Amino acid sequence: MSKYITRYGSMRLLGVLATRGEDAYARGDKVVVRTNRGLETGEVLCLATENAIKQMNKPSNGQIIRPMSADDDQxxxxxxxxxxxxxxxxxxxxxxxxxxxxxxxxxxxxxxxxxxxxxxxxxxxxxxxxxxxxxxxxxxxxxxxxxGVRDEAKLLADYGDCGKPVCCNTHLMQMPPVSMKMAKLQKATLDPTKISGRCGRLKCCLRYEYDTYLSLQEELPRSGTEVITSSGRGKILNQEILSQQLLVELESGRRLMLHVSEILTTLDRKSPDYEQQVAEGERLLAQARADEIDLSIESTDPDESQASEAPKKKRRRRRRNRRGSGKRKDGSSESNSGAKKDNSGDAKSGSPEGSSTSNKNKKGRRRRRRRGGDNKPKQSSEGGSPS
The missing domain is CATH 3.30.300 (GMP Synthetase; Chain A, domain 3)
Known part of the structure; x- marks a missing residue:
């Protein structure tokens, strides 16, 4: 004989129900059960393990009669x-x-x-x-x-503002009270129309992450606490619980958002050891600044700086080579221009070889004009060629 956790009734009650003989059921199977209320239908959720029974609040007992048939559905x-x-x-x-x-x-x-x-x-x-x-x-x-009104929502409600079925009608086995304090801690809007569920009360989901917020808040100093940070001495104005950050106003009036790890120490003016706390905080601050200086010195290594400048020198040499190659191109253009003059003279003389070379020179001039590099060689050839 096996036992299964079964959900039954309009109020979605849970019970630990035993089977007849060695019958086995899977999750989601529709069954006919007998409970302390009478004969009704239910749905198998899981095996009744010890851990599952501990999570239930006073489960009822009963028996699974049989799987639902087509006649039972009708x-x-x-x-x-x-x-x-x-x-x-x-x-x-x-x-x-x-x-x-x-x-x-x-x-x-x-x-x-x-x-x-x-x-x-x-x-x-x-x-x-x-x-x-x-x-x-x-x-x-x-x-x-x-x-109550929350039970009414469990009976009649369908979907919540999130677009999913309401929690009280799906997986919630208990509905503990929800307070406005939970909404304030999570910095949710305090507009009742936005944080109220279908029942008109505060949404049950405000309680889901409340314990997590409480545990994270314990790791942060409270607002108004005087602290010494890596950036100086200041006072905490606000907390960001999930990101573990604090809004701190320094003595200079500057406001910074710092991680909790950047808080060196907290100060309590009402404590008799206040002066010792201040001295310890100043010592930690000086040590933190000294560590920053050491890191900056290590980052400026002369070997690394020379290695970083080496590529720049190579680039300069390449540029000079390009300029020199440009001059050489101009020199070649001078010789070409001289050859073109000779060829043009041959063309005037009427030889066919001169006409063919003149046509080639015209095509070359057109290409140079399109590239925009024809003006400079002309000037250099005019200035350097003999009259």
């Missing part, structure tokens, strides 16, 4: 369709009795032996006469259960 759908009719008829009877209560939901068990009516009321309600009339109306056992 019967369950029929019961759900009847619940709306039961709700309307119950609402009329409540109004006739004039009771100060608001119906939230009506649940009929799978076996049909019990009808559970969930209602909301700020005060205690004497519904003994109401129960008698409801039992005569529906011919079954009536159970009245008073719930």
């Amino acid at each position: 019967e369950l759908n029929r019961l759900k369709s009847q619940q709306q009719d039961y709700f309307q008829r119950s609402q009329k009877i409540v109004e006739r009795h004039g009771l100060d209560m608001e119906l939230a939901e009506v649940e009929k068990l799978f076996g049909g032996e019990r009808l559970i009516i969930y209602f909301i009321s700020e005060d205690r309600v004497d519904f003994r006469e109401l129960v008698k009339e409801l039992a005569a109306e529906f011919q079954m056992r009536i159970e009245m259960r008073q719930i």
